[in-house]
Amino acid sequence: MSMLENEKSSAILRKNSEWIPGGVVSLNRKSDPNICFVKGLGSKVTDIDGNSYIDYQAGFAASFLGHNDPDVNAAVLKTLQEHQVLMGAGPTLLEGEFAELFCSSVPNAASMQITTTGSEATYHAIRIARAVTGRDHVIVMQGGYNGWHNDVACNVISRKEDVGPMRIGEEYPFDALSAGVPKNHSDLIHVVNFNDLESIRNVIGKHEVACVLLEPILQNVGIVKPLAGYLEGLREMADELGFLLIFDEVKTGFRHALGGYQSLCGVEPDLSTFGKAVANGYPLGVIAGKKEYMDYFVHPDKEKRVMIAGTFNAFPLTTAAAIATLRKLGSAAHQVYAHVERLGEQLEAGYNEIFPKLGIPFYVARQGSAFCTYFMDHAPVNFHDILDHHNFELDLRYRKKLIQEGIFNFPSAIKQGSISFAHTADDINRTLEATERVIKNL
Numbered sequence: 001m002s003m004l005e006n007e008k009s010s011a012i013l014r015k016n017s018e019w020i021p022g023g024v025v026s027l028n029r030k031s032d033p034n035i036c037f038v039k040g041l042g043s044k045v046t047d048i049d050g051n052s053y054i055d056y057q058a059g060f061a062a063s064f065l066g067h068n069d070p071d072v073n074a075a076v077l078k079t080l081q082e083h084q085v086l087m088g089a090g091p092t093l094l095e096g097e098f099a100e101l102f103c104s105s106v107p108n109a110a111s112m113q114i115t116t117t118g119s120e121a122t123y124h125a126i127r128i129a130r131a132v133t134g135r136d137h138v139i140v141m142q143g144g145y146n147g148w149h150n151d152v153a154c155n156v157i158s159r160k161e162d163v164g165p166m167r168i169g170e171e172y173p174f175d176a177l178s179a180g181v182p183k184n185h186s187d188l189i190h191v192v193n194f195n196d197l198e199s200i201r202n203v204i205g206k207h208e209v210a211c212v213l214l215e216p217i218l219q220n221v222g223i224v225k226p227l228a229g230y231l232e233g234l235r236e237m238a239d240e241l242g243f244l245l246i247f248d249e250v251k252t253g254f255r256h257a258l259g260g261y262q263s264l265c266g267v268e269p270d271l272s273t274f275g276k277a278v279a280n281g282y283p284l285g286v287i288a289g290k291k292e293y294m295d296y297f298v299h300p301d302k303e304k305r306v307m308i309a310g311t312f313n314a315f316p317l318t319t320a321a322a323i324a325t326l327r328k329l330g331s332a333a334h335q336v337y338a339h340v341e342r343l344g345e346q347l348e349a350g351y352n353e354i355f356p357k358l359g360i361p362f363y364v365a366r367q368g369s370a371f372c373t374y375f376m377d378h379a380p381v382n383f384h385d386i387l388d389h390h391n392f393e394l395d396l397r398y399r400k401k402l403i404q405e406g407i408f409n410f411p412s413a414i415k416q417g418s419i420s421f422a423h424t425a426d427d428i429n430r431t432l433e434a435t436e437r438v439i440k441n442l
Contacts, residue, residue, distance in 0.1 A: 008048040009036040031411045033403065040067030042422035045408060053408035054427050056417040060410075061219070061370065062276035064255050065328060065336070066422025072280045075324035076317050084316040095314035098323050102278075102286060105258050105326055108268045109288035113297060114314040118250035118275030119147030121285040122213065125271045126151050127306050128287075128296050129211035129244040137207040139243075141194045142172050143383030145220035146213055146248045146273075153177040155191045156220055157414070158383070163191075166384035169198035193382040194218050195226060197233045204241050211244040211270075216261045219251040222372030222414040223365035224380050231267040238270065244293065250275040250285070255418070256368045257337065258330050282321035284314075336421045340369035343419050343428050347371060350432035358439050360391070369419040373398075386414060398442060405434035 013034050017023035024030045039046040043066055045055040055067070065072060084094065095114060103109045115121045126138055138151055142163065146152035155163065155175045163172040172193070174186045190207065192199035200212060216231060218224035238245040247269040252261035254277040262269060271289035278284055288294070299305040329336050348366050351373060355362040361377035374380060375391035395413035402409065407430075409417045419428075 006033055006035060006047070006049055006051075009034060012036040012048060033400070033411065035403075035408075042066045042068075043420055043424070043427050051406070053403070053406050054423075054431055056407070056409040056419065056431075057415075058418040058420055059281045060276065061251050061255060061416060061418040062281040064277035064369070064418075064420055065280045065325060066420040067281070069280055069325075069328070069422070071328050072282075072321050072324045075320045076282070079316050079320040084320075086312075086315065088311070092314060092316065092319075094316050094319040094323065098314070098319050098326075101323060101326050102288065105330060106263070106272070106288060107259050108262055108272065108290075110291040111294035112286055112288035113294065113308055114319070115285035115287065115308075116283050116310060116312050116315070116318075117147075118248075118273060118285040119149060120310070121250070121273035121275060121287040122147045122152060122246075122248055123149050124287045124306065124308055125246045125273055125289075126211060126213065128271060128293055129246065131296050131299075131304055131306050132244060132293055133208075133210045133242065135208040135210040135243070136188050137190060137203075137209045138188060139190045139192060139200060139203055139209055139212045141214045141218065141383075142191050143194060143218050143221040143224065143386070144213075144215050144248070146215070146250075148178070150181045150185050151189060152213065153181065154186070154189065158387075160387055166193065166382070166388070168193075168196060169202055171199060171203055193384060194224060195230050195381045197230065197237070200234065200237060201241075204237075204243065209241075209243045211246050212238065213246040213248060215248045215250075215252060216265060216267075217252050217256075217367055217370075218383070219367075219370060219416050221383055221386060222374060222380070222416055223367055223370055224382065224386075225365070225367065226265070227381060231265050235267050235269075244270040246270065247272045249273060251277075251370075251416070252367075254278050254326070254329055255370060258326070278325065279318055279322035280325040282318040284318045284322050334421070337368070339421055340419050340423075343423055343425065344369050344371065346425060346428045347419065347431065350428070351435070354432065354436050354439055357436075358442060360394075371417045371419070372414060374414070390414065394442070398438060401438040401442065402434060405438060407431050407434045 013023040036048040037045045038048045046052045142155045145156045158175040162175045172191045190203045249260045253274040274286040296306045351364045363374045376389035380386045392413040399411045
């Protein structure tokens with residue numbers, strides 16, 4: 001494929017910048033190249049310049065069924081035609097239907113509440129943990145992303161000069177993603193490396209910890225899986241030391257199994273948060289978990305009651321999308337998870353044939369439909385492992401060259417790739433052919 005033209009995309013960014021700081025309303029969407037997409041259908045996206053791409057970015061993994069899934073869109077349209085938009089008072093039929101479907105799908109969810117975003121869900125989860133335990137301190141993971149609020153807006157893709165070298169059993173400096181986080185607030189947040197149980201115990205020995213909040217697989221720095229016994233060790237430690245274990249399944253959630261990743265690993269968290277794939281790209285988040293903790297939203301003691309509010313919580317159109325998504329994911333006729341697993345295996349096998357031709361170390365990490373190629377010789381166990389061994393510069397060049405070949409994954413090193421139910425074996429073959437061309441010229 002010849003060099004893609006992106007003149008109109010560049011013009012849109014310049015024009016938007018007159019009215020929007022940075023030209024993009026969520027600045028983590030800004031990249032180089034910065035492409036203005038105008039259409040998504042199935043596994044393909046089209047930009048304003050008319051270029052078409054096989055898409056593995058999938059709205060940061062949200063569009064699990066594929067862009068504009070016809071069954072999900074039909075449910076939204078039906079709801080709109082029935083004049084169910086914003087009721088503004090009282091319960092709705094849709095939120096009750098979704099809640100029952102959700103709790104019957106996720107074995108560890110006895111009760112749930114609906115938010116508009118995943119960030120809101122993690123915000124509420126931390127509030128509940130603090131209310132339940134009477135403690136203020138929170139442990140999060142280096143390389144994990146749990147939202148934009150003060151408690152968690154830190155330490156995703158950090159520079160080594162900001163967090164220092166890897167230190168087993170120790171915590172790392174708070175590396176804020178944003179200005180405006182009060183110092184006395186950030187002092188309550190403790191950052192440790194994934195897969196390091198010793199660091200959890202050391203922090204708890206020094207502070208009154210309300211919860212440990214983590215993605216059970218780190219999927220904002222590629223695919224970093226828990227080592228054997230790690231999640232089980234967290235569960236045992238939570239029971240022993242009295243903190244709440246919270247799984248942030250916003251990315252792992254329904255992409256890996258109908259019951260969330262927790263149903264695959266067999267570890268039961270106290271609370272979980274979901275988003276993205278739960279409504280196939282429509283804006284909806286969920287906080288769910290044990291009833292004794294979820295009932296803090298309606299605690300009879302005002303001093304212990306946790307507030308949850310939001311005009312657009314369980315907005316009918318997004319709730320209808322979520323119901324349709326879960327029904328399709330659970331449908332025996334569609335076999336969604338079997339389909340994406342086959343495609344994931346096909347892609348991984350192809351990569352393992354192609355990348356040795358590059359003549360440098362590589363490792364293909366995959367969980368179901370989610371994948372990442374690391375330019376290092378082993379599966380990473382934490383973010384510092386990636387920082388010390390992965391070739392970030394090569395990764396970025398590789399991604400940009402793939403975009404020129406019509407294969408789109410976000411042009412930022414170690415970002416997860418996402419296969420959707422709409423992808424086909426032909427899409428995977430075309431991706432592998434493009435990858436081989438890129439490798440020859442890398």
